[in-house]
Amino acid sequence: MKRIYSVLVENRAGVLCKVAGLFWRRCFNIDSLAVGETDDPGISHMVIVSSGDQRTLEQIEKQLNKKVDVIRVRTFDEAEATARELMLIKVRYNRENRGDIIENCQIMGASIVDMSPSMMTIQICDTPERVQMFLDTFKTVSIVEVTRTGTLAVTKCREQGQ
Amino acid sequence: MNGADAIVKCLQEEKVEVVFGYPGVAIAPVFDSILSSGIRTILVRQEQNAGHAASGYARITGKVGVAIATSGPGAENLITGIATAFADSIPLVCITGQVDSRLMGSDVFQEADISGAVESFVKYSYIIRNPEDIPRIFREAFYLASTGRKGPVLIDIPQDIQHAKMESFVWPKQVKMRTYKPTMQGHAMQIAKVLTQLQKAKRPILCVGGGVLLADAKKEVRDFAERYGIPVVCTMMGLGVLPTGHPLFFGMVGNNGQLYGNRAMNEADMIIMAGCRVADRSISQPDLITSGKVLVHIDVDPAEIGKNAGPTIPLVGDVKCVFHDFLTHDDLSIDCGDWVETLNGYRRQGEKRREATMKLALAEKTRMKWVDPRAFVRGLSLAMEDNAVYVADVGQNQLWSCANAVIRDGSFLTSGGMGTMGYAVPAAMGVKIARPDLQVVAVCGDGGFQMTMMELATMKYYGVAAKIVVLKNGWLGLVRQYQHFSYHDRFSVTDLGEYPHLDMLTKAYDMDFIRLTDNDDIDKAVQQFLADEKPVLMEVDVDPNVLA
Numbered sequence: 001m002k003r004i005y006s007v008l009v010e011n012r013a014g015v016l017c018k019v020a021g022l023f024w025r026r027c028f029n030i031d032s033l034a035v036g037e038t039d040d041p042g043i044s045h046m047v048i049v050s051s052g053d054q055r056t057l058e059q060i061e062k063q064l065n066k067k068v069d070v071i072r073v074r075t076f077d078e079a080e081a082t083a084r085e086l087m088l089i090k091v092r093y094n095r096e097n098r099g100d101i102i103e104n105c106q107i108m109g110a111s112i113v114d115m116s117p118s119m120m121t122i123q124i125c126d127t128p129e130r131v132q133m134f135l136d137t138f139k140t141v142s143i144v145e146v147t148r149t150g151t152l153a154v155t156k157c158r159e160q161g162q
Numbered sequence: 163m164n165g166a167d168a169i170v171k172c173l174q175e176e177k178v179e180v181v182f183g184y185p186g187v188a189i190a191p192v193f194d195s196i197l198s199s200g201i202r203t204i205l206v207r208q209e210q211n212a213g214h215a216a217s218g219y220a221r222i223t224g225k226v227g228v229a230i231a232t233s234g235p236g237a238e239n240l241i242t243g244i245a246t247a248f249a250d251s252i253p254l255v256c257i258t259g260q261v262d263s264r265l266m267g268s269d270v271f272q273e274a275d276i277s278g279a280v281e282s283f284v285k286y287s288y289i290i291r292n293p294e295d296i297p298r299i300f301r302e303a304f305y306l307a308s309t310g311r312k313g314p315v316l317i318d319i320p321q322d323i324q325h326a327k328m329e330s331f332v333w334p335k336q337v338k339m340r341t342y343k344p345t346m347q348g349h350a351m352q353i354a355k356v357l358t359q360l361q362k363a364k365r366p367i368l369c370v371g372g373g374v375l376l377a378d379a380k381k382e383v384r385d386f387a388e389r390y391g392i393p394v395v396c397t398m399m400g401l402g403v404l405p406t407g408h409p410l411f412f413g414m415v416g417n418n419g420q421l422y423g424n425r426a427m428n429e430a431d432m433i434i435m436a437g438c439r440v441a442d443r444s445i446s447q448p449d450l451i452t453s454g455k456v457l458v459h460i461d462v463d464p465a466e467i468g469k470n471a472g473p474t475i476p477l478v479g480d481v482k483c484v485f486h487d488f489l490t491h492d493d494l495s496i497d498c499g500d501w502v503e504t505l506n507g508y509r510r511q512g513e514k515r516r517e518a519t520m521k522l523a524l525a526e527k528t529r530m531k532w533v534d535p536r537a538f539v540r541g542l543s544l545a546m547e548d549n550a551v552y553v554a555d556v557g558q559n560q561l562w563s564c565a566n567a568v569i570r571d572g573s574f575l576t577s578g579g580m581g582t583m584g585y586a587v588p589a590a591m592g593v594k595i596a597r598p599d600l601q602v603v604a605v606c607g608d609g610g611f612q613m614t615m616m617e618l619a620t621m622k623y624y625g626v627a628a629k630i631v632v633l634k635n636g637w638l639g640l641v642r643q644y645q646h647f648s649y650h651d652r653f654s655v656t657d658l659g660e661y662p663h664l665d666m667l668t669k670a671y672d673m674d675f676i677r678l679t680d681n682d683d684i685d686k687a688v689q690q691f692l693a694d695e696k697p698v699l700m701e702v703d704v705d706p707n708v709l710a
């Protein structure tokens with residue numbers, strides 16, 4: 001079972017280490033972890049995707065709440081969230097596959113953001129599944145480098161009473 | 163005023179009376195400032211023991227224990243003390259010196275990332291980067307250590323911060339932490355649910371852990387059990403919540419506990435766990451023991467509830483507050499007289515079996531000139547004062563103590579969570595320093611004793627008259643016992659041999675010495691041991707074949 005943890009933390013030195021260390025020490029999975037400052041420079045927002053059985057997922061939330069630097073933990077699954085991931089993928093292309101790559105980019109809404117005579121860098125920002133799907137289309141292409149942000153997520157907009 | 167003066171002033175603000183520590187260059191400014199502060203300093207012989215002594219001090223006073231060490235190796239030695247305190251939720255503030263801020267991260271002499279090293283077994287850790295933060299950080303550290311689920315907090319202070327000039331010292335009136343608000347009061351609805359279930363239950367049992375003692379809730383728990391006649395069992399850390407001879411007390415549970423205690427847990431239809439972790443040594447198969455029962459779990463730490471066993475009724479809150487609330491309802495109809503009668507039967511059986519085993523062991527003395535450790539522990543505890551403090555080390559000595567020591571209004575302290583050998587001597591020292599009026603006895607094996615026996619010097623130097631018993635069998639007894647059962651008597655690396663000769667050792671420390679070699683002399687030797695007002699060590703020769 002996958003679960004998303006949206007964690008607001010004090011923006012202090014060492015906090016990432018403390019949170020990541022908690023996952024390591026208690027043998028919790030980290031499928032992805034993304035962190036950045038919020039509109040309040042004193043607060044960082046971590047989005048952690050983890051997986052495990054029900055008891056483990058519950059423990060993760062409780063243990064996160066115990067951390068003194070953690071301000072608030074919210075947990076939800078992907079269906080309840082707007083989730084996005086950014087991936088940059090640098091590939092080596094040739095005359096034969098160039099057309100296919102460009103076509104795939106168009107289908108998936110990815111864009112080519114950098115190019116040289118033999119290489120190009122493609123950017124895609126989409127749901128984690130679609131990013132993975134896009135990456136899978138490169139099975140036959142020579143990939144030079146791939147980097148992904150990990151999942152960013154916020155809960156879906158819901159007005160009160162809805 | 164410099165940073166070090168501010169640190170000492172913080173300790174004064176927190177009403178710290180004693181610190182346990184070991185100086186070094188990186189913490190020298192603090193030790194310089196403390197000299198004229200009126201705070202008592204105890205120079206231990208190894209930093210680990212500063213942690214254990216502070217732990218003993220904290221457990222007997224209910225206050226925060228303070229240990230101070232220097233950077234690098236000093237801080238590293240303290241680690242075992244910190245981890246031991248963490249496992250048993252003992253409130254400590256540990257202060258370590260650190261190399262100059264500008265040198266941090268460059269692997270200079272005596273630099274260690276202590277804050278990183280202890281991260282998984284402190285409640286929180288600080289590195290002070292700015293001298294102006296000293297008052298706030300100390301205020302927070304003491305607050306964190308002593309509230310909610312208690313535990314050790316580490317403050318690492320670079321040397322330049324200790325030297326830094328400070329313009330002003332403002333002690334924060336209150337702690338402002340937006341992220342830390344422990345739940346003390348139990349939820350009224352959950353409390354009502356527990357009481358409703360309790361009235362339906364036919365065979366309820368209360369299982370109490372160390373959390374009851376940490377919350378200072380001994381009286382509330384006892385009042386509640388007595389008012390409704392509810393039977394009580396405990397975990398190792400909960401020993402002492404009820405006196406051993408209390409009619410409602412049915413012993414310690416777990417794989418080292420009393421058979422009748424475990425039987426009581428198994429046959430109960432409602433278990434109320436209070437301040438215990440449901441950890442493997444007390445409840446090895448939580449799902450099995452709780453199936454078909456109503457399980458109530460009361461703990462101040464929400465993460466403990468449901469970690470090992472899924473409770474029917476979770477109840478987050480401080481044990482003292484929760485039982486106080488239980489007691490305000492006085493219209494309950496709970497009758498478990500028959501159940502208690504059944505349990506009394508089990509206990510009578512169990513005690514009869516114990517007497518028989520002991521008698522048999524004592525009768526064997528014609529064959530072997532040894533002291534039976536179970537009979538000794540029983541005799542010792544019976545002769546101790548009512549409010550005495552019994553500090554058990556770790557190993558067979560601990561299990562013999564748990565099963566046979568009689569605790570009345572005193573305390574039973576041991577390293578239950580971490581099982582740290584060598585805990586007893588320094589912890590007993592910390593207890594005795596806090597409460598010189600109490601009779602304090604450390605009971606160790608010869609393995610654990612040798613891990614921290616250097617503290618005999620500290621005890622002599624400061625005139626700390628904690629009493630020490632060494633149950634000597636020349637083996638790492640509990641491991642030997644494990645090898646006996648699991649490895650068919652292949653005793654690998656567990657033979658300690660006959661050294662040290664404790665008579666000569668105590669002579670080196672100018673201590674009194676008593677040797678007990680015969681079961682017939684137990685009472686006489688114990689009397690002499692307890693009457694001695696000076697630091698005294700008693701060697702008890704034990705047969706290595708006696709199992710715990």
